[in-house]
Every structure is written in C-alpha cells, then in structure tokens.
Amino acid sequence: MLWNLGENGAMTSNDTALARAVAPSDIARYRAAFASDVRLKVAQNAVTKNSVDEIALDRxxxxxxxxxxxxxxxxxxxxxxxxxxxxxxxxGLNVLRSNAAARMNVKNFEFSQTWLHFWDKLERANYFLEAMLATADRDVDDRTVAHLLANPIDDGGQWNMFVALVRKYGVVPKAAMPETESSSNTGQMNRALRTVLRQGTRDLRALHTAGVGDDEIAERKDQVMAAVYRVLAIHLGTPPESFLWQWNDADGTFHRDGQLTPVEFAEKYLGADLEDYVCLVHDPRESSPQGRTFTVEFLGNVADAPPVTYLNVDIDLIRSLTAASIQDGEPVWFGCDTGKQAQRALGYWDAALYDYGSVYDVDFSLTKAERLLHHESLMTHAMVFTGVDLHDGVPRRWRVENSWGTDKADKGFWTMNDSWFGEHVFEVAVHRSRLPEELQQRLNEQPITLPAWDPMGALARGR
Structure with a gap:
C-alpha cells in the first residue's frame, strides 16, 4: 500500500480499498470488547478517581x-x-566536590554551577553561530538547519562539554558566583538568547547570500556575541576574574589562599585529571556497532575543544566498570532516561515499578533498542552514582546523587534497582585505564558521525 498526502493535506492511498478511516462498526467493536471485560471496568473506576501511577504501582x-x-x-x-x-x-561538579572537600578539610563544599553555566551559554552561542555559517548554503528548512534553529541554546550538555568548560575556564566556589533568579529558573533568559541568536542567524545568512567579505560577517557575528554576553551578565551576574579564597575547615582552623583565578583554583583543588575520563554508552541499535566510537554532528559548546566522542560497549561492561570505580572511591557521572519507571516520593527506580500493562491490558514490549528507534526513549538527565550494593561481587542496586534538592528520596539520594540500570542507563564517564587494552586502542579511531537529531545527543538538548 502506497500512502501520500492529497492536495488538502489529507492522507490518501493508491489502494483505496485499504485506506480505511475509523468506522462506526470499529467503535462498536471496541466499546463491546471494553464493556465485556470486568478488569477494564475496575481499572476505569480506579483511574478516573486516582493517578494511573498510583494504581499501577507494584506493591x-x-x-x-x-x-x-x-x-x-x-x-x-x-x-x-x-x-x-x-x-x-x-x-560533573558533584563528581569533583568530594576531592575538593577533602583537600580543604571541609564537610559540605559546593562549586558554583552558575560560573560554568555562564560560560557554557556564551560558548554555545558561538558554537551555534559557527554552525549556522557552516550550513549557510542550505535552506532553512533543511533538516539539520531546522533542528539547530529549534534548539539554539538549551541548558543540557554532555560530559565532554563539561570537561571543555573546566579546561578553559576553571571552577570557583559557590560563594564566588552564587545562584541568581535566572540560573535557577532559566526560561526567560533562554527565551531572550534564542531570539538574539535567531536574529543573528538571519543577518549572517543574508550577508553570506549577498557575497560580502569574511570581515563583515565576522563583525556582525561579534555584535551578536556581545549581545549574548550582555543578556548573560544581566541575568547571571558578571563572572569574577579572580576572587579572595579563605575558609574555616572542619576542625575550626582558618585558611587563606589569597587572590586566585578560577583556573588556579581548579589546578589546586580539583584533584582529578579530567583528560583521563572517557565516555561509554550502551546503544543497542543494529546501526551502532559495539566497540566503535561515535560523535553527533554539531554537538558541542567550545568550538576549539575536542569533539564530543563516546565508545559504544555492552551494558555489562558499563555495569562492571561503574561498580569498580565506586569500590575504588570514585563517584561516576552518568546519563539516563530518568522519567521511566520512577517514583519521586520513594526516590526509587525499578524496571517493573509500574505494571501499566495490567492496567491497560496492553503488552508494552519495546526493547531498549526499539525504544531508541521509535522515539520512546532517549537520555534526559545526568546524575552521579555514589554507591552500589554488591552481593558476591554482583550489583543488586545503586545509590544515586540527584540534583533535585533534599526533600525527596533519601535526602536527595535515590536508589536504583539493577534491573533499571540495564534498561534505562545509557552513558557513563570513567577512567580510560579501566578499559580493556583493545577498547583503549579503539578510542584512537575516527568516530562515526551520527546526525544532529540522533537520540545519543539528546542529553545536550535539555530545557
């Protein structure tokens, strides 16, 4: 059967006998089947008075x-x-904070997230404008161009993007650049930035079409970037060039390091070489062979940083390397599809937490690969593994440091059943040295480039 769109946009078929709309007889059958099943009536009574999650929650x-x-x-x-x-x-900063706290002998140290947020926005604006120039010969309805214009400056990001920021800008303690209304609620700031960048795209593409010289294009781009900086400074504050660092440690002893730049502070207190970390993903699609490196087109923030690259491996290897890292005292950054089979009040994830199939009488049978292929799943959230429960060396469940405050779960720390790990965890960042030698060598290969809209780049498209 060959389908097409008619002149009025309606779906039609070359085989009119098979191009059926929903008929009254179909509805009569559906209604009769529903009415004849007492379990569906019970489900209807329950769900019309309660959240379906409360009904489907497996006791x-x-x-x-x-x-x-x-x-x-x-x-x-x-x-x-x-x-x-x-x-x-x-x-990313939560992975690093324990080392910093130990070096300073403090109990509850926190880096400034606003600091890196500011520089990510500025760098990402530049990255986006460079992408618009690189695709200036394409129509705005080109799928890649349209995808980029729909998401010009989101809040999300990847591990490699975090590393690029820390390498270039360093880090600062939270007191040096605290939260603002817009760092904690980014909607209005992002709205203004999107408009600035889309207008800049219009102007840069027009200049390219007019055939003007590179200097004129660069001058207009610089004007757009200056506007981006102004918006960011208004919403997030002006980033300090240096700051006075002094503190009282856990024993009450006073320390003063004097004026430090953010890069100097990072060199002194991070205690970790971020260059040693590699990104591993579990992408079980047939189009993504294991043991190969991948990148996503136009995914990044710092234009002159190494590309966002990851190595596709089996989920059992990700599981074992994550557990080994925790046993060695190293928390692990990871990306997952956090909305699946999750209960916030309990702070718990389990692959069988909700039995929606019994409520709806529907067989929910998509595999992890099929969920990726059919847009049912993608990476939506990044967190940190800070614990694991091992029985005879095999993980049973995991402890997760979330960034949703302390009023849910175990004061903000969630528990993940290992069944959920296998189904909904996609990415981790671990030390390169933990990989088998063969896979370490694979990291040197030219990565396969996935299109800009591929779900493996979805974590960078948050909000």
Whole structure:
C-alpha cells in the first residue's frame, strides 16, 4: 500500500480499498470488547478517581525497597538545579566536590554551577553561530538547519562539554558566583538568547547570500556575541576574574589562599585529571556497532575543544566498570532516561515499578533498542552514582546523587534497582585505564558521525 498526502493535506492511498478511516462498526467493536471485560471496568473506576501511577504501582516492588548499600561514597548534601536543565553541570561538579572537600578539610563544599553555566551559554552561542555559517548554503528548512534553529541554546550538555568548560575556564566556589533568579529558573533568559541568536542567524545568512567579505560577517557575528554576553551578565551576574579564597575547615582552623583565578583554583583543588575520563554508552541499535566510537554532528559548546566522542560497549561492561570505580572511591557521572519507571516520593527506580500493562491490558514490549528507534526513549538527565550494593561481587542496586534538592528520596539520594540500570542507563564517564587494552586502542579511531537529531545527543538538548 502506497500512502501520500492529497492536495488538502489529507492522507490518501493508491489502494483505496485499504485506506480505511475509523468506522462506526470499529467503535462498536471496541466499546463491546471494553464493556465485556470486568478488569477494564475496575481499572476505569480506579483511574478516573486516582493517578494511573498510583494504581499501577507494584506493591511487591515497593515492599522490596531497601536503601542500604555495601559501598557508599557520599557524605555531603544533595544539590538543587531547580527549574533549569543544568543536570550535567551539577553532576560533573558533584563528581569533583568530594576531592575538593577533602583537600580543604571541609564537610559540605559546593562549586558554583552558575560560573560554568555562564560560560557554557556564551560558548554555545558561538558554537551555534559557527554552525549556522557552516550550513549557510542550505535552506532553512533543511533538516539539520531546522533542528539547530529549534534548539539554539538549551541548558543540557554532555560530559565532554563539561570537561571543555573546566579546561578553559576553571571552577570557583559557590560563594564566588552564587545562584541568581535566572540560573535557577532559566526560561526567560533562554527565551531572550534564542531570539538574539535567531536574529543573528538571519543577518549572517543574508550577508553570506549577498557575497560580502569574511570581515563583515565576522563583525556582525561579534555584535551578536556581545549581545549574548550582555543578556548573560544581566541575568547571571558578571563572572569574577579572580576572587579572595579563605575558609574555616572542619576542625575550626582558618585558611587563606589569597587572590586566585578560577583556573588556579581548579589546578589546586580539583584533584582529578579530567583528560583521563572517557565516555561509554550502551546503544543497542543494529546501526551502532559495539566497540566503535561515535560523535553527533554539531554537538558541542567550545568550538576549539575536542569533539564530543563516546565508545559504544555492552551494558555489562558499563555495569562492571561503574561498580569498580565506586569500590575504588570514585563517584561516576552518568546519563539516563530518568522519567521511566520512577517514583519521586520513594526516590526509587525499578524496571517493573509500574505494571501499566495490567492496567491497560496492553503488552508494552519495546526493547531498549526499539525504544531508541521509535522515539520512546532517549537520555534526559545526568546524575552521579555514589554507591552500589554488591552481593558476591554482583550489583543488586545503586545509590544515586540527584540534583533535585533534599526533600525527596533519601535526602536527595535515590536508589536504583539493577534491573533499571540495564534498561534505562545509557552513558557513563570513567577512567580510560579501566578499559580493556583493545577498547583503549579503539578510542584512537575516527568516530562515526551520527546526525544532529540522533537520540545519543539528546542529553545536550535539555530545557
């Protein structure tokens, strides 16, 4: 059967016998089948008075919840990204905060997320404008151009993008650049930035079409970037060039390091070489062979940084390397599809937490690969593994540091059943040295480039 769109936009078929609309007889059959099943009537009575999640919540799974772990790293409070998509920045800084706190002998140290947020926005604006210039010969309805214009400056990001920012701009303590209304609630700021960048795109493409020289194009781009800086400074504050760092440690001893630049502060207190980390993903689609490196077209923030690259491996390897890292005292940054089979009040994820199939009498049978292919799943959130419960060396459940505040779960720390890990975790950042030698060599290969809209780049498109 060949389908097409008619002149009025309606779907038609070359085989009119098969081009059926919903008929009254169909509705009569559906109605009769529903009325004849007493279980569906019970489900209707329950769901029309309650949230379907309350009805589908599996009591056996709830009764099995246990938050205890054999290995736990966190000794600090959970952070709160509030109404923003900065999870990847929070998670990246949360990986580093324990080392910094230990070096300073403080209990609950926190880096400034606003600092990196400011520079990410500025760098990403430049990255976007460069992409618009690179695609200036294409029509605005070109799929790649349209995709980029729809998402010119989101809050989300990837591990490699976090590393690029820290490498270039360093880090600062939270007191040096605290939260603002717009860092915690980015909607209005992002609205203004999107308009500035889309107008800039219009002007740059017009100049390109007119055949003007590179200097004139560069001058207009610089004007757009200056406008972006003004918007950011108004919403987030002016980033400090240096700051006076002094503190009282956990023993009450006073310390003063004097004036430090953000790069100097990072060199002194991070205690980790971010260049040693690599990104591993589990992408089970047939189009994504294991043992190969990948990148996503036009995915990044710092234009002169290495491209966002990841290595596709089996989920069991990701599981084992994550557990080994935690056993060695190293928290692990990861990306997942957090909305699936999750209960916020309990702070729990389990692959069988909700039995929607029994409520709706529908067989929900998409595999992880099929969910990616059919737009049912993608990476939506980044967090940090800070604990694991091992039984005879095998992970049973995981402790997760979230960035949604302290009023949910175990004061902001969630518990993940290992069944959920396999189905909904997609990406981790671990030390390169943990990989088998063969896979370490694969990291040197030219990555396969996926299109800009591929779900493996979705974490950078948050909010």
């Amino acid at each position: 056996d799974v709830v009764m099995s919840i246990d938050h205890s772990m054999s290995h736990v790293l966190d000794k600090h409070e959970a952070t709160n990204q509030k109404r923003s998509g900065r999870c990847w920045l929070f998670a």
